[in-house]
Amino acid sequence: MTSDTYFANGAEVSLFEQAYQRNLPVMLTGPTGCGKTRFVEHMGSLLGRPVVTISCHDDLTSSDLVGRFMVTGGDVIWTDGPLTRAVKSGAICYLDEVVEARHDSLAILHSLTDHRRALYLDRADEVVHAPTEFMLVCSYNPAYRSSLKELKPSFRQRFVTLPMTYLPADREAQVVVSESGVDTATAQRLVQCATAIRTADRAFHFEPPSTRVLVTAAQLISAGATELEAADACILAPLSGDGAITDGLREVAAASLLGADAAGAQPH
Amino acid sequence: MTSDTYFANGAEVSLFEQAYQRNLPVMLTGPTGCGKTRFVEHMGSLLGRPVVTISCHDDLTSSDLVGRFMVTGGDVIWTDGPLTRAVKSGAICYLDEVVEARHDSLAILHSLTDHRRALYLDRADEVVHAPTEFMLVCSYNPAYRSSLKELKPSFRQRFVTLPMTYLPADREAQVVVSESGVDTATAQRLVQCATAIRTADRAFHFEPPSTRVLVTAAQLISAGATELEAADACILAPLSGDGAITDGLREVAAASLLGADAAGAQPH
Amino acid sequence: MTSDTYFANGAEVSLFEQAYQRNLPVMLTGPTGCGKTRFVEHMGSLLGRPVVTISCHDDLTSSDLVGRFMVTGGDVIWTDGPLTRAVKSGAICYLDEVVEARHDSLAILHSLTDHRRALYLDRADEVVHAPTEFMLVCSYNPAYRSSLKELKPSFRQRFVTLPMTYLPADREAQVVVSESGVDTATAQRLVQCATAIRTADRAFHFEPPSTRVLVTAAQLISAGATELEAADACILAPLSGDGAITDGLREVAAASLLGADAAGAQPH
Amino acid sequence: MTSDTYFANGAEVSLFEQAYQRNLPVMLTGPTGCGKTRFVEHMGSLLGRPVVTISCHDDLTSSDLVGRFMVTGGDVIWTDGPLTRAVKSGAICYLDEVVEARHDSLAILHSLTDHRRALYLDRADEVVHAPTEFMLVCSYNPAYRSSLKELKPSFRQRFVTLPMTYLPADREAQVVVSESGVDTATAQRLVQCATAIRTADRAFHFEPPSTRVLVTAAQLISAGATELEAADACILAPLSGDGAITDGLREVAAASLLGADAAGAQPH
């Protein structure tokens, strides 16, 4: 899937555009691999703005975002971080999994997400005012319920929140076909397999398989793997950290693939 | 809302002025988005003093506040931090969410908040005496009851404490109109929706929706979103970190909007 | 209250003088705002010694106290910290809330508090012998019973311990009058209000109101606030971190003020 | 075992090749010493790519992976880390026990494991695009169930996952012979001993003995140790951290070796 193909799932495109138009920051929520990153890239393309993506993690400091002083030739020179560069260039800055970042990284975003729309570089004693084109987008996966970290309500209320979810089955199959080159029947079987697991998932506590893993499986199939091998390696095996996929779940998955298989749709 | 419009809710303006007149520091308490930051900006404008805002977080050190030595050309030069600059320039220094700061950051404030009114820069071996114009204002949200951190009583007793809360419904609707350009009926429906959730909130443990999110929702509406879309994205979705808004709460919210809708007030 | 007015409460002045005479360090204990800092300033004035005050906090290192090496012109120069400067100049060094300091900060005090009366600057390979005029005074508030930190018994036994408490009511009212300019009747009502809360406090777990907050309230009153407004902002609101002052307590407070009010003593 | 001998156990070779062909990263899972590292070296040899191995641990920072600025002659020069060097040279980069790494190390891998296939060196303000030949391989042992750390589902879903396990007994004996020079009968007894413990292991909570420890034991035997001595030192003693190997387990092991011994197969 290149960044100029996007299969919209609801009103998210128009709401994103309206937020952009009114200079409001956006928060995307939803399960892993439901297309949040692709959506941001699509909107960047639609609005004609570059996208600067920053993967957040719990060692990410505010200095990593805004910049730091560095020694050059005996002097100390301020060097902008990726957020500061994004603000200055009027880009869409996308903070992926923002809940993982350290608190100082989140505090630095406050002045960017209210009427001030400015970045205060206290250490450099500089205020960077965001141009109209600049937009801040964050994402997080609310399904990580066990996480010790949670976004503070006061932080969440700074954003227009767009919940995202998986595509409907036929749309998802289209994506799988266009990304991997497999035929539609194979793509449909993979989607059916994913849907079966996603439904069963409420009982288990697995993170359900994403569209991404279906594409990956399809790519392996088009490279010569059997559907069962590909589903095992890309869909089932990553489900659980300790390999304890129940036999029941594996049967559910196999049924989706082999049921079709018996109908002669198996491509090799 | 620009910083020269402020809708006072009680005696907070006169008490703030009296504290300023007697050189006393002020602590603002209250829920997220009830207008603490706006109030400080308003008072700065009223008293003719610039406002220096510092968002506190748990990696904020005293050096971030008062300054540090930096290497320049082989020598070490002291560089003032934002608090020191605020003291020297006689500004109103506003420490937002001060409870988040590290203890060394709070200790540095002691000598500023008693009869000494001075900042002791031990590392630079310098004492900065605050001019009469300087004022320290802090804020925190006492609703974060689960927080591990709490302000020490001895710290709280150093401040004149002004509790703040939401505006009455009609005043809040006025703010929404003036900030977003929607008509009064729409603003009233949004306020009614927020009030319904704020009332229900005692049972749930959500941070109630702020005036800010009402303004944001209204801005989306004036950019073309339906009232339900805007309320969903700006009011309901941020309520809970795990997306588990009960259907009951969503009905409460929808009733405020659709009840009015049925009466023909829906603007699009 | 300027530092040359002190209202003694017991034998603390003579015991402090005897400790000074025998070169013994002193530990002051007692609730927030009962006058520990003022007492040290008073004794400094009485004994003709300058007072160096250091507010302790849990990021305070021994280097912050004794000094550190700093790079200047490519070389490393030792720079004395405030404790070292106090020892060298024969000052009274006052470590406020010493229980908050890190353990290395406390260990550095050992040799100052026994017969050696010397500061060992291991990093600088220097021993600073305290002149006879030097005196170490520490304080802490034993009411913070929930604190994880506690002073080690071996540390406490190094000090002459002087427990301090609030002034008797009439003395406290005198202080309020002399600090704020309100009339004696108002001051007495404020003291009566504080006494009522201090008595009720054993049931609640609030840090009782200090003399300092009475002075602050009186200053607001003399700047134009009503007694109830001032008592609310300065005495009641800081009592609890989560704003959960019981109505009962508020009634207790109001009774002290309004009872007098009914008698016609209300100044505005 | 040199890196050009590999005894395949299933479809892992073809699936690895298909992943390489489609530019997909691979995750190997399985018990300690089942041959993950050897497999990666084998595939490197098969695909004609060098292998860069990085042992992960919980102090491994992203700077350790991608590089850092270093002072040289007064200036600051960026120096590539092993991951950056692997990307630039189109190597197979193998992160052994990736679950041990710090989160910032994992976040740096995101852009390498999706359609971007690029390494964002934020601090150096450089983007390194991976050549087609570059491949990322990670491994972890899902049996460490007690570990506090777990790979996030969103991270696991970025990989084609190939579960690995022990070789079948006759293949494993072949490896032991070729690696150590012992005769086949001895190798079979060692494998039988290991298999007995691996079966018993479900009840105990020991990490089962790896092929590696069988090879080590065989090497000691060919250097003159008795089979029992070698099995004790290499197979039984490392099983448990506190030496509490039950007598039952030791009997199980001895039976495998001595049963054969009684049949006259003992080589010394």
Added chain:
Amino acid sequence: MTSDTYFANGAEVSLFEQAYQRNLPVMLTGPTGCGKTRFVEHMGSLLGRPVVTISCHDDLTSSDLVGRFMVTGGDVIWTDGPLTRAVKSGAICYLDEVVEARHDSLAILHSLTDHRRALYLDRADEVVHAPTEFMLVCSYNPAYRSSLKELKPSFRQRFVTLPMTYLPADREAQVVVSESGVDTATAQRLVQCATAIRTADRAFHFEPPSTRVLVTAAQLISAGATELEAADACILAPLSGDGAITDGLREVAAASLLGADAAGAQPH
């Protein structure tokens, strides 16, 4: 008490001499203020060796003990720490409260406390062999039972352990007289007061009063304080961190002093 007066309590002097003679390190254990530091100073004087005292705390690093590289004139020069200086000069090095030190500080002592008697300065790539005169002495107070830290058995077994305790009452009174100048009857009353509390202490969990606090109290008395004032400030008040000395305990103490008082022995 100057360092040349020591009142021996058992065989500790001869055992210390025997350990010194055989180059064995010594560990002193016992309650706060029973005279461990004085004993080490006494033995240093007896054996004609200087004593280097290091107060341990939980931020003490091995670099603080052995030394570190420091930048001087652009180069890096190794600077010995106090332990290294003690080893090189053949001093008695006394690590007070060694249990408080960080583990790397303890590990550095291993090679000094076995047959190697050497200090390995890994960072400086240097081995310092201790001269015969060098002796290592450590102390800790085993009464801190609640401490999270404990010395490892392997560490404790490296030392000749000499348990120390309080002097018998008449010897302790002699010390009080010689240190403070009070008359013998006063000293005896103070010792009797301490003994009463030490006995009661098993029920309470107070650290019992040390000889040091008796001397301090006696010094205050000879400076003019009453016995009750001095006992309160020096003996009773430091007993507990939260001031909760039971009335019963205070009566026990007063009885020792006032019983005598009634007999006319009160000196002022």
Added chain:
Amino acid sequence: MTSDTYFANGAEVSLFEQAYQRNLPVMLTGPTGCGKTRFVEHMGSLLGRPVVTISCHDDLTSSDLVGRFMVTGGDVIWTDGPLTRAVKSGAICYLDEVVEARHDSLAILHSLTDHRRALYLDRADEVVHAPTEFMLVCSYNPAYRSSLKELKPSFRQRFVTLPMTYLPADREAQVVVSESGVDTATAQRLVQCATAIRTADRAFHFEPPSTRVLVTAAQLISAGATELEAADACILAPLSGDGAITDGLREVAAASLLGADAAGAQPH
């Protein structure tokens, strides 16, 4: 005991030689002071290789082992750590109490303990291949069951594990005689005392007395101490961190010594 006297207890010498011959790393396990360090020194002497000993602790970083960059004359020069020096010089590198080291220190050992036998200095971009003479030996005491740290099974399986224990009584007495100069009867009584405590130890949770403490006690005796004094100071007192040796245990110990004493064997 000089490093050329060693009293072997089992097959550990031949197994160590066989491991050395096959380039396999060795792990020594066993209680404190059973002779692990002496054994390594003995084998170094036997194999004609120098021994580099590194005491591990929880602040030991991989940089402490392999080396670091240091500033010299404005440039940054790599300086080898003790492990790197040991590898380059073909020494036996002995990591004492390896379980205490930080995880990055253990990860650096992986490539040294498998077929690669190389040290990857990632920061210096250098690979040091170990010569045939190099050998890695680690030790740990599995009796520290309460420790939070444990060696990972995958790490333990990299080593030939040689469990060590105390010498038999007569051999241990010989060691005591040869190390201290006491007569055989005294040595036997000390060993009998230790054996009695080691047997009782299963009920108590003391680390049993090592051969080292018997030698120390004997050295004190030959310097003039009585057997009871020496046993108290060297054997009993270090048993427990809080001094709570039961009277029963002390009787057990005394019986071993005094029983013999009564028979006239007491040397002074």
